[in-house]
Amino acid sequence: MSESNGYAVRTAGVWKIFQQEAEEVQAVRDVSLTIGRGEFTALAGPSGSGKTTLLNLIGGLTRPTRGEIWVAGSELGALSNRELAQLRLEQVGFVFQAYNLLPVLTALENAEFPMLLQGVPAAERSERIRELFDRTGMTGLEDRRPGKLSGGQQQRVAVVRAVASQPALVLADEPTANLDSHASEALLDMMAELNRELGVTFVFATHDGHVMERSRRLVRMVDGAIDSDETRS
């Protein structure tokens, strides 16, 4: 492990090749990318362009075939599975298209779950969740199980879960894909506010034009490779 050098993520010559029966599929091809702290970046591209795979690689959910990935100063290839799990716990928050809340836990318990794993004291957990639920309009829904929440509400809980543990980076895979335009807009507002006010780094994988418009940096991917990288003011 080394010290962070001002970036949240850096990839260098990353490849991910899957073997599908006799065929070799190059899901990510030679991707070199640096995402600074506090960025609000979208990885865009059509289905199969490799954006979700790149997100999974950055999140340490899968290992690259070749190349190196640094997250918050740690080179993921040098970490054991246990250390990788610990890095995910401490440095990375995930938001998934399918929300992926734990069905046996309430909204509040889901939101505080990573902090529970981190060993954050109950009082501090409670304070952080109260503040985030307040910001995201979830106050009053703390005791509901995921099955009793709408899609937008579940995704808001997922975002709170992702940011509450104060990670260096939040990776969001198609976070608005299952939401209507109103819920989608509200969610983006919320994430933009968290990015602006708390300095949380967000990286989205999306093909939602609205998300692309709201992002301050847009990295387009085609066939597993970076096609363009555009930063907006």
Add this chain to the structure above:
Amino acid sequence: MRARPSLHVGVILMLAVRNLRRNLRRTILTATSFVIGGALLTFSQTFDAGTHEQMVDSGVRTGSGHVAVEAPGFRVSRRIEDRLPGSTLQLVRAAVASPPGAERVTDVFYRLTVHGLATSATGARPAQILGVDPTIEAALSPLDEQVVEGRYLEADDRLAAYVGAGLVDALDLRIGSRLVLMAQDTHKEVAGQLVRVVGIFRTGIGELDESVIHVPIATAGEWLGIGDDVTNIGVMVDSSLAVPEIVRHLGRELAEPIARGEAVVMGWQEAMPALYTMIVFDEWVGFLVLGILFVIIGFSIINTVLMSVLHRHREFGVLQALGLTPRQTSSVVLVEGLLQTVVCTFIGVGLGLAVTAALSDGLDISGLYGSMDIGEVEIVGVTVDPVIVPVVNPVRILQILGFMLFVGVVSSLYPALRAGTIDVTESMKFER
């Protein structure tokens, strides 16, 4: 500096409990099979132990006693040369009066057993002639209760005989008939003794009914010229579980005659090997049948837990994305299985023990005999009362607990390993 990775035991436990509660119907179904299996296993064991205890009790009363003291060669020779001096009986009586004998020993009996001939006006038949103390024997042996005509021997009887019904038929005897007993005496001469039939018994066991004759031991001693010597001393204890302890105790107390080669001490298992073998065999058959039952239950647990795991791939993927290691993810499933197993094991065994306690007055299984008019059943030469009182053997109960926990752990292990080896990215893919 990053903190040392935590085991997350509390979180794993919480998730396991929540999942068991969430899938209540599945939990109840799996738990029910395990509880019923456990109760069945426990009760069948206590019932078997009760049956065996009764067989042992019946066997030792008519046979050797829980603990037998004999001359070393008697078991093979069955001759009165291989007998115990009267002083050995006094030593045994003194030994059982001291701890642990005083707490566990209920009775001591002694017999003079010889093989000879029983002769009547009609003919002669080989007979097993037992010189007995009528008072002790009446208190201990079930034979006196199996009288079909006349009475059992009494303390002041001298030339009286209590004869098996088969022998009575063969020799055409009746109450009051005279018969002559002939056997080899201490001078290796054939000696005869005239006795009169005072009672006839029928046990239902051909071997006993056709050969056994009880006579007062004083009469037998005089007839064979051996005074107060005996061939068998039997010690009865309050539970067959105490036999090893009493064998060791008597072994210590009779160290001198044993060292001189005058006596041996043995448990009923050695003294009645056919009965012991049958009980061991029966126990193993019981364990085998119930073992198969538990393998089936084990597979049903594997199936249930595995199905649950297959339906929860996404959940396990999320857990790993949020910071649990594959091993910790496996632990969630393993702890679920263990919790269920431990709780159900104790409930099942508890239920089995409760049924055992409820039947502490005995379970009458005579109805199983259908229309047959059978008072008692004969198994390997001993009679078994159809009213079985279940007996709790703590060692066996611990074995059952261990066995059930083992089955539960093994059944949860494979699904748990599966949960830890999922492909995280595949498991969380969005499905429309």
